[in-house]
Amino acid sequence: MERELEYLSEREAASECPAGNERRATPRDLPLSRERITIDEKGVWHIHGYDEARQILRSELVKQAGFMAERVLHDEGSLLKNPPILYLEGDEHHRMRRETNRFFTATVTDRQYRDFMDAFSDELVERLKQQRRAALDDLTMEMAVRVAAQIVGLTDSLLPGLKGRLSGILDMATQLSDDAPKILNLILSQKALLLFLLLDVKPSIRVRRKQPRNDVISYLIGRGYSDIEILTECVVYGVAGMATTREFIAVALWHLLERPHLRQRMLEGEQQERYAILHEILRLEPVVGHLLRRTTQDIEIDSHGRTVTIPAGTLVDLNIYAANADPAMAGENALSVCPMRPLHSELGKVPEPVLSFGDGYHRCPGAFVAIQESDILLRKLLAIETLRIEREPDIRFSDVVKGYELRNFRIVVDEPAGRPA
Numbered sequence: 001m002e003r004e005l006e007y008l009s010e011r012e013a014a015s016e017c018p019a020g021n022e023r024r025a026t027p028r029d030l031p032l033s034r035e036r037i038t039i040d041e042k043g044v045w046h047i048h049g050y051d052e053a054r055q056i057l058r059s060e061l062v063k064q065a066g067f068m069a070e071r072v073l074h075d076e077g078s079l080l081k082n083p084p085i086l087y088l089e090g091d092e093h094h095r096m097r098r099e100t101n102r103f104f105t106a107t108v109t110d111r112q113y114r115d116f117m118d119a120f121s122d123e124l125v126e127r128l129k130q131q132r133r134a135a136l137d138d139l140t141m142e143m144a145v146r147v148a149a150q151i152v153g154l155t156d157s158l159l160p161g162l163k164g165r166l167s168g169i170l171d172m173a174t175q176l177s178d179d180a181p182k183i184l185n186l187i188l189s190q191k192a193l194l195l196f197l198l199l200d201v202k203p204s205i206r207v208r209r210k211q212p213r214n215d216v217i218s219y220l221i222g223r224g225y226s227d228i229e230i231l232t233e234c235v236v237y238g239v240a241g242m243a244t245t246r247e248f249i250a251v252a253l254w255h256l257l258e259r260p261h262l263r264q265r266m267l268e269g270e271q272q273e274r275y276a277i278l279h280e281i282l283r284l285e286p287v288v289g290h291l292l293r294r295t296t297q298d299i300e301i302d303s304h305g306r307t308v309t310i311p312a313g314t315l316v317d318l319n320i321y322a323a324n325a326d327p328a329m330a331g332e333n334a335l336s337v338c339p340m341r342p343l344h345s346e347l348g349k350v351p352e353p354v355l356s357f358g359d360g361y362h363r364c365p366g367a368f369v370a371i372q373e374s375d376i377l378l379r380k381l382l383a384i385e386t387l388r389i390e391r392e393p394d395i396r397f398s399d400v401v402k403g404y405e406l407r408n409f410r411i412v413v414d415e416p417a418g419r420p421a
């Protein structure tokens with residue numbers, strides 16, 4: 001029953017899909033270009049159409065150019081005999097994805113991590129109820145770090161405080177600017193990273209050298225990765241898996257608290273319906289707003305019946321905000337939250353989050369994990385009837401992730417009516 005969501009009658013759907021900009025966190029790129037492809041004065045190609053972006057992401061003739069890949073591999077490639085998964089390409093990358101897929105499938109995510117996610121979000125929500133106030137961005141970071149740490153295998157720290165150590169590193173890593181000198185050296189010179197290495201990464205490696213477990217670090221040890229390479233991979237998982245999920249849960253709560261109807265459906269609906277709501281919010285608020293690729297040969301793509309050739313060596317900027325809201329794919333009012341909207345493409349079925357988890361070879365392996373943990377934590381938060389936003393967040397932009405970061409986002413639990421807060 002494809003996209004057949006019982007809860008929205010046509011009338012309700014219409015009222016949930018008003019025309020106009022319903023975004024919260026991503027106004028920076030507005031208004032969106034309606035041209036499918038543009039080329040700027042530096043020769044960078046900007047892709048705004050969904051079909052065009054998807055063809056590029058699925059091509060073998062492009063390589064990763066985002067997340068500072070080109071700078072790091074050029075400047076410090078010699079330090080990394082085994083680059084992290086995000087920077088790998090070709091056979092080595094396919095092998096890594098194949099062999100690590102077992103940590104991320106929908107079944108594994110459900111069977112292996114659901115109880116943990118449930119128990120940990122209970123803990124977070126209980127603490128919020130007792131303290132009555134929280135920085136939402138802190139709370140979502142705690143959840144995202146603890147969940148990804150299970151999958152990566154960062155579970156044997158010598159001291160508590162993994163979240164604090166990682167927050168420092170990720171804040172610095174995601175706020176690096178394009179012209180920062182010697183990026184990896186800069187990251188490695190940070191005291192926070194040294195502490196992370198000594199207190200979290202090395203102890204976890206030690207435990208797993210004696211007794212491998214079913215996690216990423218054990219896998220990397222088996223592949224002969226050095227401690228520094230494992231550290232780098234952990235930072236990549238931090239940026240790709242923790243920082244992203246943290247932002248998404250916060251932006252989703254923001255949307256859901258403002259839409260009582262969707263809040264109610266998140267509390268009462270079946271999983272398929274709830275995931276459709278979350279995917280729709282993610283479509284509209286992609287945490288990674290641009291993906292970058294470099295063409296390795298001339299590549300030909302079809303742009304609505306016209307063949308276009310992108311020359312070898314071109315930097316291609318895939319604008320995910322625009323591609324996700326391409327009216328040819330998402331219909332009119334593509335900037336509204338509308339969980340059951342039909343999605344069309346000549347290339348076949350369009351996934352609900354559209355390109356927010358990427359597509360092709362580098363597509364996010366953590367998509368099931370991210371949606372499952374978001375669903376679990378959000379439902380527990382939304383079940384607090386008197387939960388409200390005390391302070392809307394400051395919105396800043398990360399040049400590394402190419403997306404929004406919500407900070408100083410405060411929520412409060414009021415006393416039930418009759419008692420003063």
Ligand code: HEM
Nearest residue numbers: 085086148240241244245248287288357358362364366370
């Ligand atoms: C809402 C949360 C998340 C979002 C929006 C997100 C988004 C993305 C996107 C767009 C990519 C593709 C990058 C590219 O093509 O250049 C990606 C890759 C990746 N993500 Fe996620 N992600 C999320 C959560 C997670 C989680 C929870 C994990 C792991 C625990 C994870 C691990 C990774 C890894 C390892 C890659 C690199 C894959 C590769 O290069 O082959 N992500 N993510």
